[in-house]
Amino acid sequence: MTTTFEEFETVDLFSSWDAKTQPIISIHNMKKWFPVSQQSILFSRVVAHIKAVDGVNLFLNKGETLGIVGESGCGKSTTAKVTVKLEEPTEGSVYFKGIDIFQPMTREEELAVKRQLQMVFQDPYSSLNPRRMVLDLIKEPFDIHFPDMLYEEKEARVLEILAKVGLEDYHALRYPHEFSGGQRQRLGIARALAIHPEVILLDEPVSALDVSVQAQILNLLHDLQKDFDLTFMFIAHDLSVIKHVSDRVAVMYLGKIMEMSPTGELFRKTGHPYSVSLLSAIPRPDPRIKMDRIILEGDVPSPINPPSGCPFHPRCYKAQELCSKVTPDLEEVEPNHYIACHFPEI
């Protein structure tokens, strides 16, 4: 079967973009604040904001995988949702192939952007409509983006992608609740991959999978990336997975990027004190090894009232007075190694 979709390509929106010199996605000072309101019988009043994303700067080059790591609740999913236009940013902008996706667009342009930017959601169950059969769920993106494609071809493509994620033909006739957790996660992946978008944001795509099936999915992603020059943003908390899949890694803390560098360098020349403590906390598959961890001291900070200055300073082993006063910028300390810290380790 043919696996390209070129014949269906209609819009040539992105002619001004140069893949060699410009990132495929760049995010500038993205903020997403959620209002916290106090309710009484008559009115509700905004009393504070959850600063889920608070000034994120990052970019993705065509064909690479950028890994995103960071504590639970630090804003990874929110960053991804804004990047694929599921949420509006409070501030800042997202450029996809040189185009600001939050500027007004025609419907055709909008569809073209949505087709090329797909997301695999963290919670596989709530992102799959329980009343629809798997066949229809995975076929849906074809119905939206390739309305002229023949039904038989759509169906064949659905079965092809199901097989690639390790599911069988008869699974196409089942409903989401009839699958195990890991099988559901693979349904979400199949759905996003089916139409070969150029950029896929994968939010914890393998967290519910055992190592063997996980390896199968990671290999599949690797092959697709090679064959179609896909770009991935890969959110995961498992650092061995991140190390395995990523070309570069961005470390996030409390709504900000703390460090971003090529993968090998991050593990070899860890620059940010937060990254250092993160790397020391990895559990190892050997019951005889006793842990030697830097357990983070201090309260888990709140995105409602983030600390002044560097958001990490109350828990940082290197913090000085300056850190509580001035917020460090994300700076290119060495070529391609960005760190937001007043006293980096390198």
Next chain:
Amino acid sequence: MTEKPILELKDVYTYFYTESGIVEALDGVSFDVMKGEPVGVVGESGCGKTVTAHSTLRILPKNGKTVSGDIIYKGVNLLDLPDLQMRKIRGKEIAMIFQDPMTSLNPIFKISDQMTEVIALHRRCSKKEALEIAIESLDQVGISEAETRITDYPHQFSGGMRQRILIARALALQPSLLIADEPTTALDVTIQAQVLGIIKDMQQKLGLGMMLITHNLGVVAEITKRVHIFYGGRVVESGYTEDIFVNPKHPYTYALFESIPSLEADKTRLMTIPGNVPRLINPPKGCRFHPRCKYATEICSRMRPPEHKFGRGRRVACHHFEELDLHVGKEAILDRAAVKEEV
């Protein structure tokens, strides 16, 4: 030490009836959990881990049924218990943390409502005390500003926070047995360490028994004492965690260790177990692993392998386990450990 199982599954069969046929999800599963003991249940996606938990609590969907076997909790066969009594067991005696955090939290109620009611019911305290207990347990699992955030709705929390809310709710009930289905999958390592620490504490303080369902072998190594390895609806290997990790005896267990992505690996292809996860409608005859097993012979495709028992409570269901020496796992693990020292 007088060890007595708090939970014992004996030869449990659970089937699902679907249009395409009967799914033999559990095919004669036997294992036990001692009082106060952390036990791991490990196996690949779709092998029946969640169905084991649901069978134990008797919360299978309509098309599913435990057709034979015994599930003994504190000496009582749960499968014979009237519904009313079973309801009292759930939550108070056996608490469960579900795999899908979003489906076990009701989207239209605040977290406070979803926690205080059960806590008040099971701990027999006032709503006000229950609220205090709830806030304290949220605080313990690292939800900052718990007093403010407890009035939020589930969708306002991140994936990992929802998972922690469920852990907090289960632990606040002070059960005797905790069934935790992938409780830390959405958690980053630092929070994971913290949550595992809390669970360990509870275990020592309250003598909490635990069935920890997970595919994360790092977590298994760190927190469980014994482990049961599942494959295609059966237990293929059981024993002390240490023994199995150092010297896996079943070909599947061995293959499982081989496919762990290690910290030293580069961006290359990972080892996978060749072949597919077995279908559970018309599953492979004989040993369910035989189509993917390097060591399989004719007998493997014909006869269900008997369970070999040896050592301190070790069980292995394989025709050829005596001829195979699979302690290669040891080297692989030591390699990984050595690399870790450098990092």
